[in-house]
Amino acid sequence: MIDKIKSESMDLLFEAILTLDSVDDCYKFFDDLCTSIELKAFAQRLHVAKLLDEHRVYNSIVTETGASTATISRVNRSLKDGNDGYNIVFDRLKKKNLLK
Known part of the structure; x- marks a missing residue:
């Protein structure tokens, strides 16, 4: 990929x-x-990934982030079948106490 x-x-x-x-x-x-829209999309995807990593359900994520279910599904696929990029970042943020 x-x-x-x-x-x-x-x-x-x-x-x-x-x-x-x-x-x-x-x-x-x-x-x-980047445009502000592009940056907000990046931030939203990271937020969605964080919530999925916390085992939150789609409806809750839609409500909290405003992301579409298609976006949530894409991020979820990346978390499960991707290159571990989200997990690398989450692990490093946790080590710096910037993420629970």
Whole structure:
């Protein structure tokens, strides 16, 4: 799955993200890079993943996040069959006490 997006441009993007040192740096960079709608979609998907990881039910997630059931289903598929990206992030956030 990663192979379909892998490219020099994507490598540059991810290397650029890895240079960011603070949440404030992230706000500045991503505000320049993305529209507010794109950023809100990323944040919503991460929120959905967090709630799914907490074993919340779809109806509860729809109510709390406003995400469609299609989005919730896609995120759920990524959690179960993806590349462990969400889990890597969740584990690291938990180690920093930024996530329960």
